[in-house]
Amino acid sequence: MTGWVLAMVRAMRGLDIDVEGVLAEIGMDRGLLEGGYSRYSQEQISQLWRKAIELSGETNFALKVVAEIRPATFHVVGYAMSCSATLARALHRFAFYCRLISDSATATISEAGEATTIEFLFDTGGTPLIYQTIDTVLAGTLAFARWISGEQIEPLEVRLQHAAPADDADYQAFYRAPITYSASQNCIVFKTADLDRPILAADEELASMLDSVANRYLEQRMSGRMAVRVRDLLIATMPNGAVSKSSVARQLNMTERTLLRRLKAEGTTFVDVLNDVRQELAFQYLRRPGITVSDVAYMLGFSDENTFSRAFKRWTGRRPGVIAQGHRKESTA
Helix, strand or coil: CHHHHHHHHHHHHHCCCCHHHHHHHHCCCHHHHHCCCCCCCHHHHHHHHHHHHHHHCCCCHHHHHHCCCCHHHHCHHHHHHHCCCEHHHHHHHHHHCHHHHCCCEEEEEEEECCEEEEEEEECCCCCCCCHHHHHHHHHHHHHHHHHHHCCCCCCCEEECCCCCCCCCHHHHHHHCCCEECCCCCEEEEEEHHHHCCECCCCCHHHHHHHHHHHHHHHHHHCCCCHHHHHHHHHHHHHHHCCCCHHHHHHHCCCCHHHHHHHHHHCCCCHHHHHHHHHHHHHHHHHCCCCCCHHHHHHHCCCCCHHHHHHHHHHHHCCCHHHHHHHHHHHHHC
16 A cells, blocks of 8 residues: 555655655656555565665665654554554454555464464565565554554564564664564564553544445455455454354355355355465464464364364375474474
8 A cells, every 4th residue: 555655755755765766767656655545566565675775775774664654554544543442452453454455464463361462474476575574564563553552562572584684773672572583473472461551542433433434445455356355354363263154254244145155256165265274374373383283273263183183184195293393393403
């Protein structure tokens, strides 16, 4: 969405970069920045990132972009987050409408004891991710949470899949939390109690009205792509346990029959989408330290560990314990 590009443009201008020249070179229509809901292609965004990093010479350019994030950066979702009752409600809204903000990112939220984790999954169609974009998403989420709450929230931990940069002093100072690089996921772990903090401008009635606007935009964006919407919703809700056709249909504001009919029109079924998501997430979960096969079975919505193990072997020809054990050996090698 152009809101993200506008934050990049402001950061580039702050470093005296010829933004108009860069946009023209890439072929990005400057006029689109004037419309909050316009969009650029993933390839154009990647080119802009590469040019910005090259011309700025800043290893922490992502933090320069983060400093320019405003509610409008997330369009209607940002305003709904700003008047949510609590930070938890704000982050759940962000995760639910993530596909509206970016076609290449999905967010999930899971709770375990006194910790709540928001994790980001990126799908760029095979194009290598520029690690600064990941940094911008995670740091931007934290910065926005701090801004709307008026509190300097300090996470319990930050995990990043990319390797550590040569100098991460600025990131350490920003997060004020342990950062794990070359991790198995991209996520921020919060104290659950911190997310119960009230938002300064809390107004859930207004937030609900903005949700209706966001739902309309999402419906337009995902028209003819019901499988994508179901996939995103499954990824967002599956870590909390079992899912069903009825629960997914309810969250998409339609009947179960309508959901199944629309998936059929796209040449797929609910079970097909569910299995694809489970298979995709299974490998990610099994590679995480401290998570058992039984934990993964629960997170993927299976009734028990044996049912999950049979399904996993049907998908891959291997038992899930083999994958988990293999990763533990690699981690300790």
